[in-house]
Amino acid sequence: MTGLLETPYGTQDFLPAEAATKRITEQKIFELFASFGYEEVVTPAMEYLETLTTSGGRAIEPHLFKMFDRNNRTLALRHEMTTPIARLAVSRLKDSPLPLKLSYNANVFRFRNNQPGRQCEFYQAGVELLGVSNAFADAEIIALAAQALSVAGLEDFKICLGQVAFASGLMANLPPDVQAQIKTVIEHHDIVALNGLDIDSALKKIPTLQGGREVLNEAQTLADNERSRRALDNLTSIYRLLEIYGVADKITFDLGLIRDFEYYTGMVFEAYSPGVGYSLAGGGRYDNMLQDFGAACPATGFAVGIERILDARKFQGVEESARAKKFYLSFAAGQEVAAIRKAAELRAAGKVVEVSLTPQRKADAKKSCAEKFCTELVYLE
Numbered sequence: 001m002t003g004l005l006e007t008p009y010g011t012q013d014f015l016p017a018e019a020a021t022k023r024i025t026e027q028k029i030f031e032l033f034a035s036f037g038y039e040e041v042v043t044p045a046m047e048y049l050e051t052l053t054t055s056g057g058r059a060i061e062p063h064l065f066k067m068f069d070r071n072n073r074t075l076a077l078r079h080e081m082t083t084p085i086a087r088l089a090v091s092r093l094k095d096s097p098l099p100l101k102l103s104y105n106a107n108v109f110r111f112r113n114n115q116p117g118r119q120c121e122f123y124q125a126g127v128e129l130l131g132v133s134n135a136f137a138d139a140e141i142i143a144l145a146a147q148a149l150s151v152a153g154l155e156d157f158k159i160c161l162g163q164v165a166f167a168s169g170l171m172a173n174l175p176p177d178v179q180a181q182i183k184t185v186i187e188h189h190d191i192v193a194l195n196g197l198d199i200d201s202a203l204k205k206i207p208t209l210q211g212g213r214e215v216l217n218e219a220q221t222l223a224d225n226e227r228s229r230r231a232l233d234n235l236t237s238i239y240r241l242l243e244i245y246g247v248a249d250k251i252t253f254d255l256g257l258i259r260d261f262e263y264y265t266g267m268v269f270e271a272y273s274p275g276v277g278y279s280l281a282g283g284g285r286y287d288n289m290l291q292d293f294g295a296a297c298p299a300t301g302f303a304v305g306i307e308r309i310l311d312a313r314k315f316q317g318v319e320e321s322a323r324a325k326k327f328y329l330s331f332a333a334g335q336e337v338a339a340i341r342k343a344a345e346l347r348a349a350g351k352v353v354e355v356s357l358t359p360q361r362k363a364d365a366k367k368s369c370a371e372k373f374c375t376e377l378v379y380l381e
Contacts, residue, residue, distance in 0.1 A: 010111070010120025018310075021320045022123075025313075026105055026306060028151045029125050036144055038103035038127045043084040045107070049074040051087050054292040063111045065120075077109035082286065082301060085128050090293040098131030098297075118278065119307065126283070126303030130290070133298035135234055138267050138285060139241035145281050145302045146247040149271060152309045153318040157273040157280065159250050160210075162257030163235050164264050164284070166219065169227030170203055187258045209255035213239065219255055231266075238267060263289050269302070275315040280308045328374035330356040330365035332381040339380055346378070353378075 007013060014022055030040070046067070053061050064076040078084050081104050089100055105125040112118055127144060129137050142159060149157050167186070171179045178199070185193040186207055194204055202222040209215050216232050223229045235253065242248045259268050259282060266285030273280055283302025290297040327346055331339040336359075343353045354374060356365065362379050369377040 012119065017320055022306060022310060025152050025309060026125055029148045029304065030103065030105060032144070032148055032151050033103040033127055036101070036140070038101040041085060041088060041102050041104055043078070043081070043088055046075045046077055047084055047087070049076045052076050052079065052083055054083065054289070065109050065111060079110045080108055081106055081124060081126060081303065082128060082289070086289050086293055086299070089130055090290055090295045094295060100130040101127065102130070103127045123306035124303040125306060126301060128299060128301035130297055130299045133287060135237035136241060138300050139238045139245065141283060141300050141302055142238065142269055143242060143245035143247050145269070145271060145283065145304065146250050148304050149280060149309070153313050154273060154309065154316060156316055157250065157271055158252050159269050159271045160254040160257055161235065161251055161267065161269045162254050163231040163267050164258060165231035165266060166223070166228045166255050167206055167258065169223070169225045169231065170200070172225060172227065174199070183258055186256050207256040209253070211253060215253040215255065234267060259284060273312040273316070276308065276312045278308060280305060280312055324352040326352045326354050326372070326374040327376050327378055328356070328365070328369035328372060329353050329378045330360045330368065331379065333359040335359070335380040342378065342380060
């Protein structure tokens with residue numbers, strides 16, 4: 001019988017106070033997205049497996065929750081939202097004028113070891129900007145991510161900003177298997193393994209290229225090809241725009257940042273907060289994905305992890321978002337009709353009213369009002 005009371009592996013319940021803080025935080029973030037002109041879309045929780053495994057998605061397949069429909073086609077629960085939105089944009093919004101600015105708030109699923117910040121079901125809010133390939137679009141995405149963390153109540157955080165084309169340019173002449181090996185050790189921050197590879201010294205310096213604007217100057221001395229130089233110019237342009245947005249103080253460069261999805265083609269970023277050992281948000285440019293769905297189109301975007309933001313809020317001592325103040329309306333026997341009418345009157349005035357479902361004495365009503373954390377008692381007798 002114990003199993004009847006447990007949640008499945010990697011999932012969790014949100015109790016009323018937690019759910020209220022989650023909802024209010026999501027609402028603030030979503031209002032920010034709307035203020036930038038992003039419109040909400042909703043996609044199914046499940047997609048066909050072949051949809052989710054495009055754009056290098058084969059690597060994620062072992063982490064998907066899969067099932068079969070009645071026609072024996074393989075389905076999977078979405079593991080992130082960028083791929084479903086790319087499918088939606090190409091299939092349902094193909095005639096819409098560009099750029100497309102889309103937002104979402106959804107639960108996603110990924111089978112993995114259950115540890116802090118890494119659950120099997122988790123919640124994301126994010127945006128996708130389709131149809132523009134310049135630094136101006138990338139800067140808007142990064143600035144929006146920074147502002148989303150701010151409106152969620154966080155003050156102490158940093159955004160690590162990189163550009164995948166910088167490392168790709170340095171590796172361009174190497175065999176594909178060697179490139180894959182280098183990317184893996186950089187992604188895992190395995191400096192010892194990287195130094196043990198028989199590769200150019202410039203590649204071994206990539207993980208050390210972290211810090212302020214001076215990092216870009218140092219990287220310029222290593223950039224021996226046009227692709228890497230363009231990547232650094234792109235980061236310089238983005239940073240200048242972020243200064244205008246007023247969020248440059250939140251930016252630190254990390255040219256060793258290689259995100260775990262294979263479809264990124266330009267700038268990439270992740271946001272971190274002290275005391276939380278995992279990223280709060282992440283995103284980047286993915287110009288090739290929509291081509292895999294049959295319509296080439298540049299794109300950039302990001303997602304924030306809602307539970308991760310809630311964890312960071314607790315660590316930074318941010319108070320839980322206050323639930324709406326409630327009236328507790330109780331009544332003596334025979335006052336049921338009056339209670340319904342009074343509650344309707346208060347709700348029409350914008351009040352939150354919980355009505356007793358049985359007659360009570362006034363002393364019992366006062367006790368119930370306190371137990372339910374209501375702020376004001378209305379008693380009819």
